[in-house]
Amino acid sequence: MQAHALLSIDREELRPFFERVPELFEAHHLHESQNPDGYEELLYRIYRPYTSGMFDMIDEWMGHGYRNWHSDVEREVMLMLYAIRYPDTLLLESLSDETDLDVKRISGYLHFMKHTYSIWDEDTRKGLAKLGILIPGTDKADPFVYGAYITAIELLKDLAPYYSFIEHDVPRQRLFQAALAAYGRED
Amino acid sequence: MGPTEVVEQYQPNFEAWIDQFNEWQTRIGFDSAWLGDYRFEIKFDWDTAGDTIEFGDFEGMPKWDRRMQVPQQTVCDAIISMVSVQGDTEFASVEQQWHLLESAPTEYDRKSAMRIMCEEQRHGWQMAYVLCNYFGDHGVREAQKLLERNSSANPVRGEDDRPRLLGSFNEPIDHWLDFFMFTHFIDRDGKFQLKMLSTSSFKPLAASMGPMLKEESFHLGTGANGIRRIVTQGTIPCALIQKYVNKWVSTGLDLFGVDESTSATWAYVYGIKGRYDEREATVPADRDHLNEESRAHYFDELNLEMERINARRKEGQSALFIPSDKFNRSVGKFHGKKHDLHGTPFEGSDEEWKEYLDSVLPNDDDEAALQEYFKEEWIQYREWKE
Numbered sequence: 001m002q003a004h005a006l007l008s009i010d011r012e013e014l015r016p017f018f019e020r021v022p023e024l025f026e027a028h029h030l031h032e033s034q035n036p037d038g039y040e041e042l043l044y045r046i047y048r049p050y051t052s053g054m055f056d057m058i059d060e061w062m063g064h065g066y067r068n069w070h071s072d073v074e075r076e077v078m079l080m081l082y083a084i085r086y087p088d089t090l091l092l093e094s095l096s097d098e099t100d101l102d103v104k105r106i107s108g109y110l111h112f113m114k115h116t117y118s119i120w121d122e123d124t125r126k127g128l129a130k131l132g133i134l135i136p137g138t139d140k141a142d143p144f145v146y147g148a149y150i151t152a153i154e155l156l157k158d159l160a161p162y163y164s165f166i167e168h169d170v171p172r173q174r175l176f177q178a179a180l181a182a183y184g185r186e187d
Numbered sequence: 188m189g190p191t192e193v194v195e196q197y198q199p200n201f202e203a204w205i206d207q208f209n210e211w212q213t214r215i216g217f218d219s220a221w222l223g224d225y226r227f228e229i230k231f232d233w234d235t236a237g238d239t240i241e242f243g244d245f246e247g248m249p250k251w252d253r254r255m256q257v258p259q260q261t262v263c264d265a266i267i268s269m270v271s272v273q274g275d276t277e278f279a280s281v282e283q284q285w286h287l288l289e290s291a292p293t294e295y296d297r298k299s300a301m302r303i304m305c306e307e308q309r310h311g312w313q314m315a316y317v318l319c320n321y322f323g324d325h326g327v328r329e330a331q332k333l334l335e336r337n338s339s340a341n342p343v344r345g346e347d348d349r350p351r352l353l354g355s356f357n358e359p360i361d362h363w364l365d366f367f368m369f370t371h372f373i374d375r376d377g378k379f380q381l382k383m384l385s386t387s388s389f390k391p392l393a394a395s396m397g398p399m400l401k402e403e404s405f406h407l408g409t410g411a412n413g414i415r416r417i418v419t420q421g422t423i424p425c426a427l428i429q430k431y432v433n434k435w436v437s438t439g440l441d442l443f444g445v446d447e448s449t450s451a452t453w454a455y456v457y458g459i460k461g462r463y464d465e466r467e468a469t470v471p472a473d474r475d476h477l478n479e480e481s482r483a484h485y486f487d488e489l490n491l492e493m494e495r496i497n498a499r500r501k502e503g504q505s506a507l508f509i510p511s512d513k514f515n516r517s518v519g520k521f522h523g524k525k526h527d528l529h530g531t532p533f534e535g536s537d538e539e540w541k542e543y544l545d546s547v548l549p550n551d552d553d554e555a556a557l558q559e560y561f562k563e564e565w566i567q568y569r570e571w572k573e
Contacts, residue, residue, distance in 0.1 A: 085573065086573075162385075162396070162400035162401045165401055165404045167407065168408070169415070
């Protein structure tokens with residue numbers, strides 16, 4: 001996936017974005033709608049052993065509604081979260097249909113429990129599209145679509161010059177995902 | 188030895204250096220098994236290196252790709268010196284820090300420190316590679332010296348070892364509070380040095396800096412974040428933390444070198460080492476005060492970072508502050524002069540000055556108190572995420 005992206009990506013097209021990563025990150029992450037303090041608190045408050053309460057905290061920060069999950073479903077998701085290793089996403093396919101996970105919700109759990117997985121966000125997807133990286137839209141936690149999404153962000157992280165990396169207490173995946181979201185929202 | 192054997196046993200210079208590096212790891216006590224699947228790579232970012240010399244007397248000419256293009260031997264010697272000093276610090280910090288791995292407060296901190304040590308060694312490799320591949324026998328000899336000197340702070344140090352080139356890299360890092368101070372204050376100086384070399388007229392040196400800067404940002408982030416976590420937890424009183432701030436800030440300021448430095452001026456004239464904000468600067472460089480200017484940028488950044496750290500303070504804890512740049516200096520115009528933490532000249536006797544230093548820098552009682560705090564939950568917990 002990454003080798004393919006390296007061959008087809010237009011590095012010149014990335015340059016204006018890379019130059020603006022710090023400013024774009026601040027525009028998105030530090031916006032009050034993103035509750036940056038709440039985000040940073042979650043970096044510390046989510047740790048093993050995972051609990052329902054941790055799901056609740058993530059849901060609250062992400063702005064998700066109540067999870068109408070049977071306890072078996074919750075256990076299934078939790079086991080998946082223990083087992084999954086970045087950058088694998090195929091494990092998402094092992095979840096039963098009853099789980100009916102949306103990609104935004106599961107990406108939030110993955111992000112705060114692993115940090116290396118990126119939060120799924122429509123604006124971020126648009127930002128990637130502006131850079132020539134087309135990721136199909138989806139509501140479902142499709143392992144291939146979400147896999148392409150996180151790999152694209154990882155690739156940008158690898159290609160970015162040093163001046164894109166600001167000193168901030170957030171994982172680098174969040175730095176780029178947030179910058180892409182702000183970039184995607186621009187006309 | 189026949190010609191076939193000579194060919195068979197020939198090792199390219201950098202390959203031979205790698206063997207010496209492996210011996211260095213063993214000699215200093217660093218177990219190579221700790222690296223796991225980490226592999227040292229030579230990384231260049233040619234895109235950000237630039238094609239044209241950006242400042243100095245050769246400005247506007249093409250950057251030098253090879254030694255033979257460097258116009259004078261003095262310029263070549265200055266480049267070798269810059270690369271050697273940078274490489275020296277990379278290996279020194281590993282010698283200073285590896286012994287802390289077994290006492291890490293959390294798995295997150297242990298793995299963060301391990302990542303830092305892996306990357307510092309990679310930076311040392313990068314500098315050795317530049318020396319061996321671009322500067323012939325002279326470069327090879329300097330690359331060997333990177334492994335012959337040894338931090339005075341290294342717990343495994345032979346009597347014949349020579350100390351590392353810069354003061355901070357011979358200071359003991361006895362515990363994790365010192366580790367976070369070092370990564371916050373001293374690695375931040377490293378960021379400044381790398382950025383100043385990122386515009387270098389010697390292109391392989393400039394191109395080495397981009398990947399190193401990317402990695403360095405994690406190192407100093409670990410330091411700043413570590414201090415914030417300690418302050419957030421509130422177990423160690425800020426008054427005690429302040430003493431360690433006082434200790435490390437002055438040595439960080441010293442790393443920028445003497446005031447009115449002629450070697451900094453020549454490095455600028457040759458286009459080897461620019462200002463911290465060389466590409467953004469809108470005014471011509473004051474070539475006689477280059478170190479002072481870089482130091483002032485660093486000092487401003489320390490003050491800004493301290494505001495972020497103070498924002499995490501628990502109620503009742505005193506505010507942390509960056510001591511005056513005149514305090515306790517060993518290099519520059521304030522060397523040997525007595526100024527208090529706020530920069531006011533100290534009027535007392537030598538004996539009173541000694542007492543004052545004892546009250547504002549860590550002493551044996553402080554170290555003992557710190558060891559007691561380390562038995563408690565002294566730093567905000569953070570999980571290492573696989």
